[in-house]
Amino acid sequence: MTAVLEVRGLRKNYGDRAALDGVDLEVNAGEVVAVIGPSGSGKSTLVRCVHQLEEIDDGAMYLDGELLGRKRTGTQLRVLPEKAIAAQRRRMGMVFQQFNLFPHRTVLQNIIDPPVLVHGTPRAEATARAEELLAKMGLSDHAAKYPRQLSGGQQQRVAIARAMATRPRIMLFDEPTSALDPELVDEVLKVVRDLAAAGLTMVLVTHEMAFARDVADRVVFMEAGRVVESGPHLFTDPKTPRLREFLERFSR
Structure with missing residues (x-):
């Protein structure tokens, strides 16, 4: 299988606290990887670093073999200019805990704006793509509405459609x-389940254990900024006492 995303030895510190302490992760094309763990384990920090919303302290990340955020010059690594980082970021879709929709733009405009304004996609093409996505999300009747007129679930579905509008190479979900x-x-x-069934490459940070068990091809359990256990077996055959203890909380 072809690796879309590779994370090697990733470290991120906030003061004296190691939010990520040498994390390794590989995500193959068409694979759904769920990241689970207790609060403060580094799950959200991991996907935020991959999307380059947080600057890493050490390690390396690759998207389709391209080094993210840095350029190798001889034996040195230099931080890329913001414009180059933004170009890399555009190849990934990100869905946050909060919806982050523009309140003064309609549902349709929220979805059209990124491909038109950032990617230079012709408006007619972006509109057709947005209408297609809204149909998949069950939101065709809401295209002309504003975010305040929608429920939270509907707003999050619009946020997913917006992230999908640019046809990203990989989707990152931070506890959606x-x-x-x-x-x-x-x-x-x-909606996320349907995207997984369609073969979209995804990293899904979630606290929905049953969903992670049913949808993910592989599960990663994190604690204290480290990957404790990873594999397709985590819910059926956890190997570490800490993971067994964690999962017992959700089976009571």
């Missing part, structure tokens, strides 16, 4: 249901 009321969670998870 954590800000939702419980009754709205399932509608967002259904």
Whole structure:
């Protein structure tokens, strides 16, 4: 299989605290990798670093073999200019805990703006893509509405459509249901489930254990900024006492 994303020895510190302490991760084309773990384990920091929203302290990240955020000059690594980092970031889609929609733009405009304004996609092409995505999200009737007129679940589905509008190489989800009321969670998870079934490459940070078990090809368990255990077996045959203890909380 072809690796879309490679993370090697990733380290990120906040003062004296190591948020990421030598994390390795590889995501292959068409693979869905769920990242689970207790609060403060480094899950969100990991995907934020991959999307280059946080500057790393050590290690390396590669997207389709291209070094992210840095350029190798001889034996030295130099930080890329912001314009080059932004170009790399555009090849990834990111869905946050909060919806981050523009309140003064309609649903359709929120989805069209990134490909048109950032990627230079012709407006007609971007509009057709947005309408296609809204249909997949079950939101065709809401294209002319503003975010304030939608439920939280609907807003998050719009945020997913916006991230998909630029046809990203990989999608990063940072606990996309954590800000939702419980009754709205399932509608967002259904969308993510459909994307997984369609073969989209994804890294999914989630606290929805049953969803991670059912959808992910591989699960990564993190604690204290480190990968404790990784593989397809985590829910059926956890190897470490710490993971067994963690999963027992969700089976009671």
